[in-house]
Amino acid sequence: MTTKKKVSPLTKVLLETAGDMRGSGLMDEASYDKITVRHLGETDLPALQPISGAQIKAMRERARLSQAVFARYLNLTVGYVSQLERGAKQPTGAALALLNLIERKGIDAIR
Known part of the structure; x- marks a missing residue:
């Protein structure tokens, strides 16, 4: 049985801040892309859609x-x-x- 890791409130705020920094140009794309699944959590990954x-x-x-x-x-x-x-x-x-x-x-x- 696997347990789902809960993302802490602090991590959520930091991720939101990083997104805002990226949007305003204070953080470059490469730095933002280094945010890992460990930080995001599995639920924030894009879902794969079937393709015909x-x-x-x-x-x-x-x-x-x-x-x-x-x-x-x-x-x-x-x-x-x-x-x-x-x-x-x-x-x-x-x-x-x-x-x-x-x-x-x-x-x-x-x-």
Whole structure:
């Protein structure tokens, strides 16, 4: 059985302050990105959404990439990307996480 670590009120205030500092330009992106899951807690991580084959194909086409180049960026095989786009397979694990990232921030997030 795993126990969920509760984020202290002090940590919550510090995280809010760090977010405000980042928003106002007092803290750079690299420093803010060093805040870890230990600080945030599991519930603050973005939830992975299922992605359909049509969405994957649309992402790839928006980026103007061939299946081969898209597969290379994701460290997948061309055949697997093809199966994902046709809906023969559903992405899971790291592939799903990368696809969610691309969906949210665009292909430049992983280039």
